[in-house]
Amino acid sequence: MQMKTLLLKKEEVSRLIRMKEVIGTVEEAYKAFNSDQVVQPDYIGIDLHPPRGDIDFKLGYYKGNEIISMKASSGGFPNNPTTYGVPSGMGTILLFDARTCALICVMDGSLITGLRTGACGAVSVKALARKNAKRITSIGTGNQARMQIRAINEIMKIEAIHAWDHTSESLSRYKADIEREFGIPVVMANSKKEAVEQADILITTTRGKGELVEAEWIKPGTHIVAIGTDAKGKQELDPEIFRNAKVVVDSITQCSEKGETQHPLSKNIMSKDGIHAEIGEVLLGEKPGRESDEEITIFDSTGMAIQDNTTATKIYRNAIENKIGTFFEFFE
């Protein structure tokens, strides 16, 4: 008996997937999640003592593709580069054929979280932003802020980006990079308020260390993509924003505990019943998306294992099709 496992390096993974495809795999994941096609156990992890970070293991089974994925991802090891010569966060994805549980692929997993998180904003923009939205405001200018633009740029014409960050160096680098890579003009805002007031689409991608955006700054018709809050205690938005907004989440269970939605719930600004939909329901046509140009819509994303599953599966299939990667026989 023999089993061939495909090994894919980081550089191969990066060549094997385009952002346009990731937008498709994330849409597929959201729809699958709301079609009773997904098994996602609670993730398990180990927290190490500072200055070390943590490592998580996220498991997802998608009946539609008969693939079980397991992503190990670590982060928060600031001394890794200098002391050990490895990145501060790394990732590995295993894919199993769910018909047999044979290990069909081991791939570097350090790019996928960024890609599938980037794509989720674009998926929400298609479903929830105004059709005439042109201006994006970016609170946060790190790697994930760029990913959001990379993805949204695939699905709409961005006229201008108003950006803000705590540090002006990061803001300047973001402006230079975005203008060079996408040719979209970036306005460096003098204040968060100034930036937010310009938004048709507001994206928050900070570390979630507290309220950054006040409710009165948000103009009618804005679509908000809330990315940075993915753990209990993190926060980016004034919870009052939720009071009169249409709230869409990736997973009600996850967002109630770990997403931006935890705050309006715990402050009784809204109840769980006040969550309009999981985004898969909107994509499946089971619940409406945006219904007027005046609505404020919020998409709260915490990230789901099934997004890793569909995205890694696409990478695997592209690799097989293009004969990229190295086969290894763990047993013969």
Added chain:
Amino acid sequence: MQMKTLLLKKEEVSRLIRMKEVIGTVEEAYKAFNSDQVVQPDYIGIDLHPPRGDIDFKLGYYKGNEIISMKASSGGFPNNPTTYGVPSGMGTILLFDARTCALICVMDGSLITGLRTGACGAVSVKALARKNAKRITSIGTGNQARMQIRAINEIMKIEAIHAWDHTSESLSRYKADIEREFGIPVVMANSKKEAVEQADILITTTRGKGELVEAEWIKPGTHIVAIGTDAKGKQELDPEIFRNAKVVVDSITQCSEKGETQHPLSKNIMSKDGIHAEIGEVLLGEKPGRESDEEITIFDSTGMAIQDNTTATKIYRNAIENKIGTFFEFFE
């Protein structure tokens, strides 16, 4: 930045570890577990629809070796060999350097569960059996029954084995294999009672489908190694055996729920306080092992992630030392 990950095939794994070493790694694991050196989150898994089985992911961090292990193991896919040409159960182990969370090794994991489970009986025999024990009784004659003998044969002289199984074909094969491999005479018992009455050491390795061993058959001084029960509802022993026995477990938490110990607890034959020790406490000298030749001792083993950790780490180190395996760079 560069990371070299060692890949080890099943055949290499089998060459890289001897049972004598596994007895050492399992002892190390038990001691570590009772020395506040271990983090073992609850395992996660996915149950597929019959005729498919399940896949589990078990995570363990051992501070003593600074290794995090993750074992994926599947089982119960009867159609795999004929329909898909792969075994009915498979396994993969990832090892991470806990200082950085870099992936240092991916090895086939289909042999390790059998090896470390085999070794646990021998570890318990050293700690709990009579020093003059000579005769073993084996209820069950499958792969794990052989593993138990392979391990115990490393630490004592076995004079004879009395064996019993539901099917006489399995029993005959066991006799032939054990006599050829170890030169130990095997008596094929006509009944369970006949076999059990001969035991200095009684080992049960069946699928745990119900009570097989009655309390009155057990003679004073017997050491019982209870292997087969590792899930809620499984059972091999009359729970009355526990009433006057010295009960030692691998993990009180696990054995109370999933081990043979679940039954005397649920029948109020004993309370959790009646569990004498976790075996690590005995090995560390914190609690006594056997204290007389008349005691009946029971070792209830459910299996812990930390046993996979110490055993796989030994295999990894042996591979590095002997320059066996294939390095793969998941990123450069």
